[in-house]
Amino acid sequence: MVGYEYQFKEGVESTLEWGPVQSKGDTKNIYPASKSIDEHTHIVKFDLTQEFDGWRVEDNARVELYD
Numbered sequence: 001m002v003g004y005e006y007q008f009k010e011g012v013e014s015t016l017e018w019g020p021v022q023s024k025g026d027t028k029n030i031y032p033a034s035k036s037i038d039e040h041t042h043i044v045k046f047d048l049t050q051e052f053d054g055w056r057v058e059d060n061a062r063v064e065l066y067d
Contacts, residue, residue, distance in 0.1 A: 003045040013037050041066040 012034045019031035046061040 001045070001047040003043075005041075005043040005045075007039075007041045007043065009037050009039040011037050039066065 015033045015035055017033040018029040019033045020027050020029055021031045042065045044061075044063045046059075048059045050057045
């Protein structure tokens with residue numbers, strides 16, 4: 001069996017950090033921060049099973065390439 005998957009995430013994700021806001025010369029870290037998400041993953045799967053003379057041989061592989 002051979003398989004292929006393509007997964008992606010795009011958008012904005014909030015973070016646990018807080019950004020600075022200045023008010024009347026005073027700086028406070030109260031602005032919610034976020035980061036841009038642009039992830040792409042290619043997944044290739046390979047499963048091979050063979051039986052002969054009462055023996056079973058099996059091999060599996062999974063390769064992920066991401067950016």
